[in-house]
Amino acid sequence: MAPGPGHGGVGVHPTRRRDGPGAAPPQWLTRPGRTAWPGRGPHLAARARARTVHHHCFHLVTRLILGPVAPPSSVPRLFRGPRPYGADDVLPGRQQECEDCWQLLRSAPFGILEGESGCGKSSLLNAALLPRAQRVFQVITCRLADDPFGRLCTALRQAPYRAAATPPIADALAEALTQAARAAAPRPLLLCIDQGEELFVTVRDEVRAQCLEVLREAIAAGQVRLLMALRSDFRDLLDRLCRTLDPTQQTFDLGGYYTLQALRAAPARAVLDELLRPAAAQDARLRQQLDDFAAALVADLLRPPRDQRLCQEDEKTV
Known part of the structure; x- marks a missing residue:
């Protein structure tokens, strides 16, 4: 009978037996309900949970001392959001x-x-x-x-x-x-x-x-x-x-x-192409996707409202 834990195999853990690369695992490892460390499963799980709690506490204390992580400042931004252009900005399409x-x-x-x-x-x-x-x-x-x-x-x-x-x-x-x-x-x-x-x-x-x-x-x-x-x-x-x-x-x-006047289709598309050019230049595989995105965005922004009760002035701004 193959020795189990504590039976022979002087100083050698069962999982490190040198029986050759093709040798079958010991019989006691293949028995239902048995593990490499019988009786130690709950202890290992508790130790893993303790390490996780320790890691979270360490991270929390570090952030309290050093403050929040500053966002990267060198990441290019394609869209500026709803704010006007300033003196240091290049205004495309105008x-x-x-x-x-x-x-x-x-x-x-x-x-x-x-x-x-x-x-x-x-x-x-x-x-x-x-x-x-x-x-x-x-x-x-x-x-x-x-x-x-x-x-x-x-x-x-x-x-x-x-x-x-x-x-x-x-x-x-x-x-x-x-x-x-x-x-x-x-x-x-x-x-x-x-x-x-x-x-x-x-x-x-x-x-x-x-x-x-x-x-x-x-x-x-x-x-x-x-x-x-x-x-x-x-x-x-x-x-x-x-x-x-x-x-x-x-x-x-x-x-x-x-x-x-508000930008119409052709000028709006030219502006989007200018904004998306840095991203397209970084990865040529994105060019077709960015081109499709720009076309869809312009079409959506200039689409007339579905509610025909809106007056002409509303149609220009919706």
């Missing part, structure tokens, strides 16, 4: 629009950039138009929010905005414009107001009129050039106010505007 807006900006002291919500007005300004304008103008950018006088004054002084207990008045804005124009010389001063619809949403009527009147006087005096970007559905409110303040349109010439 070269012609940028050129048209640049001609408008140089031809008149007052201009309007309009477009539907989400069409890319802020991206066009921040990533293409204003960096180009900085070569010629002293550029000041501002959003009005609910405090147009305070926001404009701090932007013109290039100071951080702090809400004041007593908001500035029209005279303070006029003085800030004069000082900013003097400091910018010999370059002309360009004031760009983004999200101009805020002027008609969060500001009282009399404050709105006073603010635009101060800007009109500064434009007429040659102190500043004004570019206002706003949503198309607020354009009629701006036109009405400008006509009230300047009936002859000597300063607020409403013919100086540019309407930015």
Whole structure:
């Protein structure tokens, strides 16, 4: 009978018997219910569980001491998400629009950039138009929010905005414009107001009129050039106010505007191809898959809504 554990095989574990590579395993190993370490199965399982708990505790203590693991910073990102492009970004697919807006900006002291919500007005300004304008103008950018006088004054002084207990008045804005124009010389001063619809949403009527009147006087005096970007559905409110303040349109010439359209199929596909090019260059096997993905994504984004009750304006934005 083959020796079992504790029977012969001096100092040799049964699993290490040197009976040759083709030898059959000992009979006691093949009996039902028997293991290489009879009676030690529960002990081994308990020891494995203890090691797992120890590992998790060690990992938890390490993270508490060192903090969370920082995400890798060198991983390229194909899609930036719902945020506008900035001055350090390359804006694809908008070269012609940028050129048209640049001609408008140089031809008149007052201009309007309009477009539907989400069409890319802020991206066009921040990533293409204003960096180009900085070569010629002293550029000041501002959003009005609910405090147009305070926001404009701090932007013109290039100071951080702090809400004041007593908001500035029209005279303070006029003085800030004069000082900013003097400091910018010999370059002309360009004031760009983004999200101009805020002027008609969060500001009282009399404050709105006073603010635009101060800007009109500064434009007429040659102190500043004004570019206002706003949503198309607020354009009629701006036109009405400008006509009230300047009936002859000597300063607020409403013919100086540019309407930015949302990307259509061909430009949108060109933009996606540009964004996906780094991934396709890394692995040629992905090119066809990325090409199919870009085509499907453009088709899905530009697909008209199924609900025909939506108005035409809704169809452009859904």
